[in-house]
Amino acid sequence: MAKNQLIGGALWENYSRKVAERMDNPFYRGELTEEDAKRMGGKLVIADWGAESCGDAVRLYWIVDPKTDTILDARFKSFGCGTAIASSDMMAELCIGKTVDEAVKITNLDVERALRDAPDIPAVPSQKMHCSVMAYDVIKQAVAIYKGVDRESLEEEEIVCECARVSLRTIRDVIRINDLKTVEEITQYTKAGAFCKSCIQPGGHEKRKYYLVDILREVREEMVKEKTMTEETKFSDMTIVQKHKILEKIIDEEIRPMLAADGGSLEIVDIQSTDNGKTLVYIRYLGACNGCASAMTGTLYAIQGYLNRKVDENIVVYPI
Amino acid sequence: MQRVYLDNNATTIVDPKVKEAMEVYFCQQYGNPNSLHEFGTEVHPAMRIALDRLYAGIGARDEDDVIVTSCATESNNTVLKAIYWEVIAKTQKKRILTTPVEHPSVSQVCEFLQNQGAEIVELPLNQDGIVDLETLKAFLEPEKTALVSIMWANNETGLIFPIKDMATYTHSVGVLFHTDAVQAIGKIPVNVQEAPVDYLSFSAHKFHGPKGVGGLYIRKGAPFVPLLHGGEHMGGKRSGTINVAGMVGMGLAMELANEALPYEHTEVRRLRDKLEEAILSLSDTMVIGKREHRVPNTILASFRGVEGEALIWDLNKYGIAASTGSACASESLEPNPVMVAIGVDRELSHTAVRFSLSRFTTEKEIDYTIEVLTNSVKRLREISSTYTKKRR
Numbered sequence: 001m002a003k004n005q006l007i008g009g010a011l012w013e014n015y016s017r018k019v020a021e022r023m024d025n026p027f028y029r030g031e032l033t034e035e036d037a038k039r040m041g042g043k044l045v046i047a048d049w050g051a052e053s054c055g056d057a058v059r060l061y062w063i064v065d066p067k068t069d070t071i072l073d074a075r076f077k078s079f080g081c082g083t084a085i086a087s088s089d090m091m092a093e094l095c096i097g098k099t100v101d102e103a104v105k106i107t108n109l110d111v112e113r114a115l116r117d118a119p120d121i122p123a124v125p126s127q128k129m130h131c132s133v134m135a136y137d138v139i140k141q142a143v144a145i146y147k148g149v150d151r152e153s154l155e156e157e158e159i160v161c162e163c164a165r166v167s168l169r170t171i172r173d174v175i176r177i178n179d180l181k182t183v184e185e186i187t188q189y190t191k192a193g194a195f196c197k198s199c200i201q202p203g204g205h206e207k208r209k210y211y212l213v214d215i216l217r218e219v220r221e222e223m224v225k226e227k228t229m230t231e232e233t234k235f236s237d238m239t240i241v242q243k244h245k246i247l248e249k250i251i252d253e254e255i256r257p258m259l260a261a262d263g264g265s266l267e268i269v270d271i272q273s274t275d276n277g278k279t280l281v282y283i284r285y286l287g288a289c290n291g292c293a294s295a296m297t298g299t300l301y302a303i304q305g306y307l308n309r310k311v312d313e314n315i316v317v318y319p320i
Numbered sequence: 321m322q323r324v325y326l327d328n329n330a331t332t333i334v335d336p337k338v339k340e341a342m343e344v345y346f347c348q349q350y351g352n353p354n355s356l357h358e359f360g361t362e363v364h365p366a367m368r369i370a371l372d373r374l375y376a377g378i379g380a381r382d383e384d385d386v387i388v389t390s391c392a393t394e395s396n397n398t399v400l401k402a403i404y405w406e407v408i409a410k411t412q413k414k415r416i417l418t419t420p421v422e423h424p425s426v427s428q429v430c431e432f433l434q435n436q437g438a439e440i441v442e443l444p445l446n447q448d449g450i451v452d453l454e455t456l457k458a459f460l461e462p463e464k465t466a467l468v469s470i471m472w473a474n475n476e477t478g479l480i481f482p483i484k485d486m487a488t489y490t491h492s493v494g495v496l497f498h499t500d501a502v503q504a505i506g507k508i509p510v511n512v513q514e515a516p517v518d519y520l521s522f523s524a525h526k527f528h529g530p531k532g533v534g535g536l537y538i539r540k541g542a543p544f545v546p547l548l549h550g551g552e553h554m555g556g557k558r559s560g561t562i563n564v565a566g567m568v569g570m571g572l573a574m575e576l577a578n579e580a581l582p583y584e585h586t587e588v589r590r591l592r593d594k595l596e597e598a599i600l601s602l603s604d605t606m607v608i609g610k611r612e613h614r615v616p617n618t619i620l621a622s623f624r625g626v627e628g629e630a631l632i633w634d635l636n637k638y639g640i641a642a643s644t645g646s647a648c649a650s651e652s653l654e655p656n657p658v659m660v661a662i663g664v665d666r667e668l669s670h671t672a673v674r675f676s677l678s679r680f681t682t683e684k685e686i687d688y689t690i691e692v693l694t695n696s697v698k699r700l701r702e703i704s705s706t707y708t709k710k711r712r
Contacts, residue, residue, distance in 0.1 A: 012633070023633060029703045052706040055627065055670035059705035077705035081629035085703060 015082065016123040018090075018115045023082035028092035030075045032061035041065065042072045047142035050134055050165070056080040056191070058088050060138045062095065064146055069099045083124050083131035090114050091135035104143045108132035108189075109177060129189045133174065160210045161192035161199045168210055175219045183212045235312035236277045243271055243279060250310055255303055264289030266303075269320060278314045281307070285319060295319065323639040324685040328526075329475050329503060329618060329676035330643060335528040335576055338569045342530065345565035353562050354553065363564050370571030377574035378501075378520060378537055379511035385538040387554045388567045392502045393425035395521035395536035398547040398558070399498045400429045403467045406543035407496075408438050413466040415439040417459060419451050419481075421474055426500055430469075443470075449477060449609050449662040453485045462493040470497075472504035472520075476674055477609045477662075478618025480508060484515040491516050496542060502526050506577030507584060507615040518542040524566065528678070529573030533566030580679050589616035591686045592677050596621075598690040602697055604707075608659060608672065617677040622659075622668045625707020626700045631673050634696035640689055644673050667706075 004010055015023075037044035042063040050057040061075040074092040078085045091111050095103045111132045115123035124131070158168035174180065174189045183200055187193040193200040193212050201213045235243065247268060259265050266289060270282040283303075289295050296319065304317040325333065345366070351359030353367060374386045389395045400416070408414050418430055420442045430440045443451045443459055451470060460468065468490045473480045483499050490497040498519040504510050506527030512520055520537040524530055536558075538544055544557065551559035596619050599605050604624035623631060628644035635642050659669045675689075701707045 012636075023630075024637065026703065048705070051667075052625075052670065053666040057706050077703060079625060079704045079706040080627050082633045084627070085630065 011125060011128070012082075014122070014125040015086075015128075016115055016117040016121070018117060019083060019086040019123050022086035022089040022115070026076075026085055026089040028075050028089050029077065029085075031077065032063055032073060032075050036073070037063045040072050043146070045142050045146045047138050047145055049138035049141050050080075052079050056084050056131060056134050058084065058134050058138050060088075060092065060095075060142050062142055062146070064100060069101065071095045071098055071100065071103055080131060080134070081128075083128040084134060086115060087111050087124075087132040087135045088138075091132075091139065095139065100143055100146055103139055106136065106139055107177065108134075108136040108174075111135045126185070126188050129178075133170070133190055137170065158210065160208070160212065160215065161190070164191035164194060166190045166192035168215065171212070171215055172219055175216060176223065179223075180216070181220070183216060186212055186216060236273070236279065236314060240271050240273065243273075244268065246311060247271070247281060247307070247315075250307070254310070255306060259287075259289055259299075262289070262292075263287050264292065264295075278316055279312060281315055281317045282320050283317060321639045322685075322688060323641075324681075324689055325641050326675045326677060326681070326685075326689065327641045327643050328678040328681075329478070329674065331525045331531065332528045332678050333680055334525075334530055334569070335573060337576065338529055338573045341572045342565040342569040345568060349564075353564060354551070366568050367562070367564060370567045373571035373575045374535055377505070377510075377571075377578055378522075379513045380537055381513070381540070383540040384512075385536075385540075385555065385557060387536050387538065387558045388562060388570070389534045389536055389558055390532055390560075390563070391534040392423075392500065392521045392523035392526075393534075394547065395523075395534050396423070396425040396498075396500055397429055398536055399519045399521065400426065400433060400467070400469065401547055402543060402545045403496065403498075404433050404436065404438055405545050407466040408433070411466070413464060415441055415461070415465045417441050417443055417456070417465060417468045417470075419443050419470055420445065421449075421476075422469070422471055423475060423500055423502065426469055426471070438466075439464075445662060447663070448613055449474075449479050450481050450613065451486070453482055453489060456486050457489060460490065460493065460495065462495050465495050467496045467498055470499055472499045472501040472510065473507065473615050475503045476672075477620045478503070478614040478676070479609045480504070480613055480615060483517065487515045487517045491518075503615065503618075505574065506580070507617055509578075509581060512537055512539070524570035524573055527573050527577040528680075529570045530566050533563050533570050535570065583679055585616050588677050588679055588681065591681055591683060592617055592619060592675075594683075595619060595675060595677075595686050595690060599623075599693070602694065605697075606664075606668070608662060608664060619675045620659075620672055621675065622664070622671045623673070623697050623700075624668065624671060625704040626697055627670055628673050630700050631696060634700065635673075635689075635692060638692040638696075640692055642673050642675050 032044060034044055040063050042065045045062040045064060047060045057079040059077045063072045064070065065072055074095045076088040076092045078088045091106065094106050094110060094114060108129065112123050112129065160166055160168050160171055170190060171186060171192055175186065178189060180186055180189065183193060199208050199210065199212055201211050256265055265286040266283045267286060268281065269284050272280040274280065285295050300317060300319060304315065307315045307317065345363065349363050351363055353360055353363050371386065380386050389398065414437065416430055416438055418426060418440065434440045441459060443455050446452050446455065470481050470483065470486060472483050487497045496518045499517050500521045501510050502521060502523050503526065505522050518539045519542060521534065523534040546557055546559065548559045553559050553562055596607055599619065599621045600607060606622045608620040608622065632642050632644055659672055
């Protein structure tokens with residue numbers, strides 16, 4: 001990627017062939033009318049998302065069978081770039097034949113994945129992902145309309161970026177699903193923060209309830225916590241190297257500083273996994289700990305207890 | 321497939337005469353001009369001619385400097401950072417007055433300098449989309465201001481700023497004036513005696529010269545410190561082995577561009593106007609900026625209901641190169657700052673497409689563009705969710 005970045009300007013080159021084809025000739029462009037709905041025996045749903053002033057706007061038409069909630073047909077219209085048109089086209093295609101409850105689960109990533117030529121090459125460059133997020137949002141809007149959820153209640157959703165009408169939920173989801181690490185990425189995926197920039201951090205020209213920097217930090221913290229929890233439950237299944245890494249980190253960050261206060265330290269000599277799921281950790285005391293009476297009693301219990309609480313309850317520590 | 325290049329404000333074709341003039345400096349006269357031997361010295365006459373042409377091209381006096389740089393971005397960086405080091409860091413004059421529509425090689429350097437303690441003030445545009453003399457007078461506090469930096473012509477709209485009046489006034493109150501003339505040279509007359517600027521940046525590839533070479537005019541006595549240290553090149557004002565071929569090419573390109581100015585103002589203007597009339601004859605379109613305020617080659621047009629990048633995608637499919645600075649386009653999601661500043665309806669800020677012609681543009685190319693453009697606008701409006709004809 002580095003060389004591509006040095007050359008730069010490679011936006012369109014990174015579109016998949018499918019994106020280009022659907023931009024040039026979108027299969028599901030156009031409208032559906034009440035007459036179409038009558039003919040097909042379904043209910044017409046028209047949903048709008050985005051605004052011309054934001055650079056992207058999409059309108060989704062559905063005809064839904066009221067008995068089965070199945071989407072019988074779909075069309076779209078779009079004010080947007082090639083990616084927006086291609087994503088809307090694919091989104092409309094993915095809706096057809098699904099029930100409304102199935103359709104609501106379609107995410108921007110499903111749309112993007114369906115537009116790929118090869119399974120592991122993205123269909124569009126990251127700064128174009130926001131166009132597929134639009135497709136995701138308009139489906140939600142259509143479902144809300146079909147189910148008769150009051151528009152007012154939709155407006156109550158916490159909007160973080162007013163310019164691009166991006167909700168707190170969308171931002172949190174997008175960070176999570178796509179493992180985003182910077183505010184710039186949030187902007188690329190959702191357009192939140194791309195316009196007046198007030199919602200990025202305090203100090204903009206408008207005071208906001210939510211700021212992207214805070215949301216990002218909170219969601220990342222949650223993700224780290226969750227990840228640590230999964231790691232805890234699986235500790236016994238890890239390889240020795242993985243176990244060593246985790247133990248070394250926690251000993252270095254939490255335990256050595258405590259020992260250092262008394263002029264001591266310790267090192268991990270060996271780690272063994274037993275058949276009954278126990279992990280045996282062999283340590284050697286260094287410095288003042290070496291020969292200290294407490295090293296075989298209080299200090300040892302404290303170390304083992306700490307590792308049992310923080311890492312895995314089946315850790316047994318042996319000093320040698 | 322026919323290819324039509326209407327993105328001449330981004331870069332231009334090298335004039336074949338320029339290319340020919342440069343060729344000898346690659347495999348025959350390739351000496352380093354700083355060397356004492358004949359390989360070095362034999363290129364000096366050509367460099368002298370190139371400098372003569374550059375000086376004449378912008379009306380510089382013999383005692384002034386026109387240094388050869390690598391591009392206008394380097395020239396702009398050189399001026400702004402020299403002002404920072406020589407004036408802002410050393411005196412009570414902390415302020416740079418500029419505009420909200422400068423090229424990033426001015427605006428982002430200002431942003432950088434702001435973080436170093438400079439005070440950056442953006443002058444508001446008037447309803448014509450330019451900064452006028454009255455605004456400058458109202459904002460300019462000489463005792464606090466180190467530099468006024470205003471572009472001569474805007475890259476996106478082609479709007480011309482009244483540099484002569486503003487430079488004259490700025491000088492009269494004892495403040496330094498810099499202009500980024502990248503989009504002016506070869507399009508309108510540029511003369512540093514009539515418009516008494518202290519610094520002026522330009523770039524060869526915008527007027528049918530090669531890429532990788534630019535220039536910086538420095539009025540005699542104006543504060544200066546080099547951006548690049550490390551040699552005695554360009555009189556110690558810009559180190560780095562001199563790009564002889566580029567310098568020769570830029571000199572000739574400047575001369576040819578000035579010779580072609582009458583053609584630019586008749587024929588290029590006529591073709592531009594023809595395309596512009598055709599655009600305006602489509603419904604719900606507009607062109608940004610009054611025609612008499614613009615350089616003769618540029619159109620920034622808005623097509624209601626049609627997203628800019630979608631349109632340039634379509635044009636590209638038919639071999640036509642145009643550009644857009646709007647949100648969906650390029651690698652930025654920002655709305656077009658020029659249109660926002662000019663106060664064009666926010667809804668239209670994503671519908672802008674720029675067409676920029678040159679003296680190499682032909683009538684046949686313009687006719688073909690009109691045909692393709694008309695069809696593409698029709699197609700995209702059929703897909704558009706926001707376009708309904710005569711909505712207002």
